[in-house]
Amino acid sequence: MALALSMGDPAGIGPDIAIGAWLQRREADIAAFFVIGDPAVLRDRAALLDVELPLIEIEAAAAADAHFAAALPVLPVRCARPARPGQPNTDNASATIEAIRQAVRLTLTGDADGVVTAPIAKAVLYDAGFLFPGHTEFLAALAAEHLRRTVRPVMLLVNSQLKVAPVTIHIPLKEVTGQLTTEAIVETGQIIARELKARFGIAAPRLAVSGLNPHAGESGALGDEDGEIVLPAVRQLRALGVQAIGPLPADTMFHPEARASYDAAVCMYHDQALIPAKTLGFHDGVNATLGLPFIRTSPDHGTAFSLAGSGDARPDSLIAALRLAGQMAAAQSGRRVAGDA
Numbered sequence: 001m002a003l004a005l006s007m008g009d010p011a012g013i014g015p016d017i018a019i020g021a022w023l024q025r026r027e028a029d030i031a032a033f034f035v036i037g038d039p040a041v042l043r044d045r046a047a048l049l050d051v052e053l054p055l056i057e058i059e060a061a062a063a064a065d066a067h068f069a070a071a072l073p074v075l076p077v078r079c080a081r082p083a084r085p086g087q088p089n090t091d092n093a094s095a096t097i098e099a100i101r102q103a104v105r106l107t108l109t110g111d112a113d114g115v116v117t118a119p120i121a122k123a124v125l126y127d128a129g130f131l132f133p134g135h136t137e138f139l140a141a142l143a144a145e146h147l148r149r150t151v152r153p154v155m156l157l158v159n160s161q162l163k164v165a166p167v168t169i170h171i172p173l174k175e176v177t178g179q180l181t182t183e184a185i186v187e188t189g190q191i192i193a194r195e196l197k198a199r200f201g202i203a204a205p206r207l208a209v210s211g212l213n214p215h216a217g218e219s220g221a222l223g224d225e226d227g228e229i230v231l232p233a234v235r236q237l238r239a240l241g242v243q244a245i246g247p248l249p250a251d252t253m254f255h256p257e258a259r260a261s262y263d264a265a266v267c268m269y270h271d272q273a274l275i276p277a278k279t280l281g282f283h284d285g286v287n288a289t290l291g292l293p294f295i296r297t298s299p300d301h302g303t304a305f306s307l308a309g310s311g312d313a314r315p316d317s318l319i320a321a322l323r324l325a326g327q328m329a330a331a332q333s334g335r336r337v338a339g340d341a
């Protein structure tokens, strides 16, 4: 079986990095994957990049494995309009979304090993009526439909230096305090601890939980949430058998000695988690969604419209995402795939 790679915004660097990852498939030792997207966009982008791209249109995911060594397999989802690099078009939003849907469907039916997503431009999809803040929340909704229960997705950023997850995800900063609850922190911590064991082979995961306010509230002088919301969550996690410490001041929990004391950091909001993640490992960074009934990884960067078709978009983060998805699939099934140590 192969991994399903949704094409992302066709005007962004998704096509460039998909081509780049396939061209490096041997030296990068990545598991087989197929793109769900528009073959014409990939052909045009390869021509613009001046690279030779053998591409094969497939009718079913099952055909991907057999072709992957010789050609980039593509399960067609065609764009409504020609994709112009760097010029996103809301008319193509439905193809972007359909590619994600198909990747999830094929993974849930067992026809693909996992979902890997190339970047979407959120504002472009919002303009086309997309109701979810990002992939993470959309994938959770698809998972909830499948499982017939609510699903809490956890956005785990992974690079060689750090694993870190925000509890609240894509919400305005002014709404963080209202949405941050002890229950949300506990659920997030439990999901991380469970999946670090199951998917990352960490037998006894240690979590470091950040505070919300400067200096984790400075004993309440700089905010009540650390004592009233975060501390009870850390205590509950410990009572549930999860090794957790905190609330820690977020500004001093990411230096090398601090990072050595935990396996994953749990932060209270998006930038508190993503700034250290992207600063410490932008090009080897992967965004993995935990808490889903399927594997999902993604490069940690966005659509980088100004780089589309330029030849300057590095495929490294996508390669890291494909490798991690391959390793997670192997851990899930107990078999070895490319990318294992």
Ligand SMILES: NC(=O)C1=CN([C@@H]2O[C@H](COP(=O)(O)OP(=O)(O)OC[C@H]3O[C@@H](n4cnc5c(N)ncnc54)[C@H](O)[C@@H]3O)[C@@H](O)[C@H]2O)C=CC1
Pocket (backbone or CB within 6 Å): 013, 017, 118, 119, 120, 121, 122, 123, 135, 287, 298, 299, 300, 301, 302, 303, 304, 305, 306, 307, 312, 313, 314, 315, 316, 317
């Ligand atoms: N998983 C996803 O679908 C994600 C989507 N986005 C979306 O991407 C759009 C653009 O977001 P930005 O904040 O500008 O972030 P961005 O990651 O697209 O770009 C940030 C900077 O990094 C550079 N960069 C990004 N990827 C690169 C690569 N592979 N090689 C070399 N340089 C690279 C860009 O040129 C830019 O200077 C937004 O609409 C955002 O919502 C952002 C992050 C993740």
Ligand SMILES: NCC(=O)COP(=O)(O)O
Pocket (backbone or CB within 6 Å): 133, 134, 135, 136, 137, 274, 287, 298
């Ligand atoms: N900042 C990370 C990001 O935007 C990724 O979001 P998602 O589309 O993977 O939910």
